[in-house]
Amino acid sequence: MATLELKDITKSFGDTDILRGVSLEIADGEFLSLVGPSGCGKSTLLRILAGLESQSAGSVHIGEACVDGRRAADRDLAMVFQSYALYPHLTVAENIAVPLTMRRLRRADRLPLMGALMPGVRRRRADIVRTVREAAEILDIAALLDRKPGQLSGGQRQRVALGRALVRDPAAFLLDEPLSNLDAKMRVHMRAEIAQLNRRLGATFVYVTHDQAEAMTMSDRIAVMMDGELLQVGTPDELYDDPADIRVARFIGSPAINLLPVETDGAGVIRLTGRATVLRAGPVPVAYLGIRPEALEPCDRDPLLSGRARLVENLGSDLFVQLDVPEMPETVTVRLPSDARGKIAAGDLMHLRVRPDRVRGFDSMGLAAPFGAEALADA
Amino acid sequence: MTHRFSARQTLIHAILILGALIVLLPFYVMLATALKSPVEIASGTGGLFGAQAPMVSEDCLMQGGAEAACLTRPVLDNFRQAFTKAPLWRYMLNGVIVTAAIFLLQTLIAVPAAYALAKLKFWGRDAAFALVMFCLLIPVHAIALPLYLMLAHLGLTNSYAALILPWIVSAFGIFLMRQFFLTVPDDLIDAARMDGMGEFAIIWRVMLPTAIPALLAFAIFSVVAHWNDYFWPRIVITGDRSLFTPPLGLREFKGDLDGTFYGPMMATALVIVTPLVAAFLVAQRRFIDGITLTGMK
Numbered sequence: 001m002a003t004l005e006l007k008d009i010t011k012s013f014g015d016t017d018i019l020r021g022v023s024l025e026i027a028d029g030e031f032l033s034l035v036g037p038s039g040c041g042k043s044t045l046l047r048i049l050a051g052l053e054s055q056s057a058g059s060v061h062i063g064e065a066c067v068d069g070r071r072a073a074d075r076d077l078a079m080v081f082q083s084y085a086l087y088p089h090l091t092v093a094e095n096i097a098v099p100l101t102m103r104r105l106r107r108a109d110r111l112p113l114m115g116a117l118m119p120g121v122r123r124r125r126a127d128i129v130r131t132v133r134e135a136a137e138i139l140d141i142a143a144l145l146d147r148k149p150g151q152l153s154g155g156q157r158q159r160v161a162l163g164r165a166l167v168r169d170p171a172a173f174l175l176d177e178p179l180s181n182l183d184a185k186m187r188v189h190m191r192a193e194i195a196q197l198n199r200r201l202g203a204t205f206v207y208v209t210h211d212q213a214e215a216m217t218m219s220d221r222i223a224v225m226m227d228g229e230l231l232q233v234g235t236p237d238e239l240y241d242d243p244a245d246i247r248v249a250r251f252i253g254s255p256a257i258n259l260l261p262v263e264t265d266g267a268g269v270i271r272l273t274g275r276a277t278v279l280r281a282g283p284v285p286v287a288y289l290g291i292r293p294e295a296l297e298p299c300d301r302d303p304l305l306s307g308r309a310r311l312v313e314n315l316g317s318d319l320f321v322q323l324d325v326p327e328m329p330e331t332v333t334v335r336l337p338s339d340a341r342g343k344i345a346a347g348d349l350m351h352l353r354v355r356p357d358r359v360r361g362f363d364s365m366g367l368a369a370p371f372g373a374e375a376l377a378d379a
Numbered sequence: 380m381t382h383r384f385s386a387r388q389t390l391i392h393a394i395l396i397l398g399a400l401i402v403l404l405p406f407y408v409m410l411a412t413a414l415k416s417p418v419e420i421a422s423g424t425g426g427l428f429g430a431q432a433p434m435v436s437e438d439c440l441m442q443g444g445a446e447a448a449c450l451t452r453p454v455l456d457n458f459r460q461a462f463t464k465a466p467l468w469r470y471m472l473n474g475v476i477v478t479a480a481i482f483l484l485q486t487l488i489a490v491p492a493a494y495a496l497a498k499l500k501f502w503g504r505d506a507a508f509a510l511v512m513f514c515l516l517i518p519v520h521a522i523a524l525p526l527y528l529m530l531a532h533l534g535l536t537n538s539y540a541a542l543i544l545p546w547i548v549s550a551f552g553i554f555l556m557r558q559f560f561l562t563v564p565d566d567l568i569d570a571a572r573m574d575g576m577g578e579f580a581i582i583w584r585v586m587l588p589t590a591i592p593a594l595l596a597f598a599i600f601s602v603v604a605h606w607n608d609y610f611w612p613r614i615v616i617t618g619d620r621s622l623f624t625p626p627l628g629l630r631e632f633k634g635d636l637d638g639t640f641y642g643p644m645m646a647t648a649l650v651i652v653t654p655l656v657a658a659f660l661v662a663q664r665r666f667i668d669g670i671t672l673t674g675m676k
Binding site: 047050051052071072073077078079081082083085086087088089090098099102103164 | 564566567569570571572573574575576577580585588589591
């Protein structure tokens with residue numbers, strides 16, 4: 001168990017900057033997700049933390065100790081890989097035992113025939129077998145211990161990979177897209193299991209994923225990365241409700257947030273498709289309004305937006321309506337509760353309003369632009 | 380699936396059968412010669428087995444045996460001569476020692492080298508690999524003389540070392556293993572590092588076990604080449620018959636003035652190739668169902 005700290009990590013390959021000054025502190029026992037589109041540098045950051053790759057500048061601390069220049073093997077971290085990376089020639093039990101035999105037995109003890117004669121080896125090997133069995137029972141794979149990885153399904157391999165990580169009680173677990181090779185149903189199932197494992201072990205988890213749903217459902221905190229930079233670090237609620245950057249707003253949430261291009265006139269009035277709204281900008285002119293699909297609600301008068309339904313998607317629990325709004329470059333997505341089923345069809349005209357406190361503004365650079373106090377008062 | 384007559388398939392198979400016959404013909408001649416009497420060999424009669432008529436062994440008479448005691452069958456006489464005129468078991472043992480030592484040392488060097496060339500990043504790696512490829516182009520005969528001179532200066536001619544040392548670095552082995560290691564996912568190596576393995580532990584505990592099929596393929600090339608090698612042992616083993624390898628044993632029956640003893644010579648050849656054929660038949664299965672990397676994805 002330990003805290004992890006990354007200080008101003010940069011990484012470049014030749015002229016290409018993969019990471020540009022990433023700093024991140026991860027608390028003991030925390031489940032932190034590193035999330036971002038592919039190629040954003042999140043996996044590289046994890047590999048630097050693991051010691052599999054070296055940073056160009058900056059430093060990595062595990063607990064109190066600076067581990068720069070320390071080999072991956074000596075950092076006391078466990079990692080689960082996207083491809084599981086099980087040893088194909090070893091059984092499940094042997095796979096899980098590898099981290100223990102490499103650490104608990106000395107070099108001479110591990111020799112094929114000689115090793116059995118070394119003092120204390122028999123006892124330590126028995127200890128290892130017991131620990132492996134305990135880990136297998138936690139993950140419900142005790143029945144598979146004699147199989148080879150080739151005989152297992154994807155989900156079972158995933159559990160073995162987790163078993164190999166948790167068997168030696170590491171300072172922290174690093175997981176690199178561990179669920180992306182599983183089918184959708186298995187993914188949801190393993191998602192819950194990994195989150196439970198985090199609570200049960202009380203260990204620090206760093207979880208890399210490109211799937212914002214995984215990050216939102218499992219994490220204590222999420223770090224959103226893009227283009228080699230950390231855009232925002234916060235709890236799932238903070239990222240969803242108060243994205244600091246328009247890219248975070250766009251990345252988090254499904255269906256995606258509606259981003260409406262607006263103008264701010266000299267008096268600070270925010271104008272949508274040329275019409276003045278009740279919203280007032282703060283000190284920074286607002287260029288985009290971000291409105292979550294569920295924040296929009298149908299109304300009879302003074303709508304913020306009006307448009308025709310292009311597509312109605314019925315999910316049973318919710319209804320997603322894609323709205324064509326005149327002069328708006330993209331369709332606007334509205335999420336309606338299930339009791340709206342049957343009351344709206346493609347082609348219908350809809351009027352929508354929104355509570356001003358559920359609208360987020362972004363300036364022309366894409367940074368969050370807070371509304372002024374009077375804006376809220378006006379509404 | 381229906382099996383209809385196909386002119387194209389028939390032609391392909393006819394060509395393949397013809398090719399197989401051409402390859403097998405020398406083996407047929409070897410087998411037939413090992414079984415038949417000198418008269419049948421010289422006259423080209425007797426088919427595969429010969430008549431196996433009782434005959435008096437000339438070799439036996441020359442050794443001073445009585446005519447009655449030297450009455451034997453051709454096949455028995457051929458094999459008796461093969462094992463008694465030369466210490467064939469000794470030659471076979473030498474062959475085993477030399478080929479096993481060469482293969483073990485080649486593996487010991489080629490596997491780490493191939494791992495480094497395939498999976499480690501270091502300055503000059505591509506140039507080093509280009510040099511390995513270049514070594515593949517050098518024929519043995521071109522460097523035989525310098526090699527011999529070096530061994531002679533070191534006083535190593537007429538020793539096992541002379542038979543083994545020149546071959547322990549196999550450019551082909553490095554190349555073959557590197558190509559195989561390229562297919563091993565990097566994640567597997569990273570996982571091994573996270574599990575606490577050093578680079579050498581990764582080589583022997585992870586890379587080698589997953590590369591058994593490639594290693595077997597290499598073993599066949601290496602063992603066949605050095606078991607059958609006549610050229611190099613002929614150069615460095617000049618006097619000491621106790622160091623002869625099996626192919627050198629064949630020379631025992633090259634009779635110079637009193638003619639060549641083809642029957643015993645081919646019997647020896649048959650004895651020499653038998654272990655190879657047997658080993659290949661055993662290894663063939665492993666080739667097919669060898670450890671695959673299916674556990675990876």
